[in-house]
Amino acid sequence: MKKELRQAVLTQMKKLSGKEKKLADNWLTQRLLSSAAYQKAQVIATYLSMPHEVSTAAFIKQAQLDSKRVLVPKTYGQGRMIFVDYDESCLQKSSFGLMEPISEEAVDKTEIDLMHVPGVVFNSQGFRIGYGGGYYDRYLADFVGASISTIYAVQQAEFLPAQHDVAVKELLIYEANL
Numbered sequence: 001m002k003k004e005l006r007q008a009v010l011t012q013m014k015k016l017s018g019k020e021k022k023l024a025d026n027w028l029t030q031r032l033l034s035s036a037a038y039q040k041a042q043v044i045a046t047y048l049s050m051p052h053e054v055s056t057a058a059f060i061k062q063a064q065l066d067s068k069r070v071l072v073p074k075t076y077g078q079g080r081m082i083f084v085d086y087d088e089s090c091l092q093k094s095s096f097g098l099m100e101p102i103s104e105e106a107v108d109k110t111e112i113d114l115m116h117v118p119g120v121v122f123n124s125q126g127f128r129i130g131y132g133g134g135y136y137d138r139y140l141a142d143f144v145g146a147s148i149s150t151i152y153a154v155q156q157a158e159f160l161p162a163q164h165d166v167a168v169k170e171l172l173i174y175e176a177n178l
Contacts, residue, residue, distance in 0.1 A: 005157055006129050009121045012154040013052040024174040025055040028150040031172045032116070033062055037146035041113035045071040045083045048091075048099045053118060054150045054174075060086060071107050073135070074100050081135040082106035096131075115140065115147040117168050121157050122149060126167035129159065140166040148172065 016024070032038055044063050049056040063070050064086075071083040075094060084103045094100040117136055119128035128149065130136055140147060147168040153175050161167070 002129050002159065002162075003132075005159060006120050006132070009129075009155055009157065010052070013120070013152065016052065016152065016154070024152055024176070026058070028054050028172055028174050029058045029062070032059055032148065032150055035148060035170070035172070037114050037148055037170060038063075041068060041146065043069045043071065043107070043112050044114045044116065045073070045112045046116035047118045048072055049118070050098065054152065056116070059116070071112065072101055074104065074106075075133070075135055079134045079138050081139050083109070083112065109139070109143055112143070113145050115143060115145060115168075117147055117149045119149055119151070119168075120155065121159065122151055122155055122168075122171055123158050123161070124156070125161075126169065126171050127159075127161035127165050128168065134164070137164050137166050140168075146170070150174075 038044070046056050046060060060070055070086040072086045073081050074084055075081045084101045084105055084107060087101065087103070090102045091099045092102050117128070117140070119130050121129040148170040149168045150172045151174070153173060156173065
């Protein structure tokens with residue numbers, strides 16, 4: 001069920017492109033930047049987006065301009081993930097084909113004020129279906145800061161979360177049809 005739902009939504013996300021996607025990405029970025037969670041945060045963990053996801057480039061740039069400390073994930077085997085300081089000049093391609101930091105200097109999760117969480121499918125309670133590695137569910141299990149996701153309307157679907165699933169605290173949704 002999760003696998004089928006993930007595939008169906010990924011297919012729809014990959015069809016989004018051009019002007020409409022840019023509009024949606026800009027709108028979601030502005031909502032994220034004006035959120036109370038962002039305004040209060042000093043240390044922000046986000047991700048380097050893939051082409052079919054809501055772009056994080058403008059968000060990262062603005063967070064840096066706002067003198068926020070920006071962290072991005074680095075993944076290892078067995079679902080282990082750390083967050084390190086973002087440095088655009090020190091990135092490499094991971095085994096998943098994503099850009100990842102070269103640094104291995106993990107920032108303690110207690111220092112993170114806001115976690116900007118990726119995902120494929122989200123239900124109305126903020127539970128998510130990611131890419132199947134369980135990295136974020138493990139990381140969020142004992143995370144106490146704010147968590148937020150920016151998504152397109154096509155990423156919404158109702159499903160029952162698994163026992164280990166962890167919901168994000170806030171969902172920003174671009175409702176217009178793309």
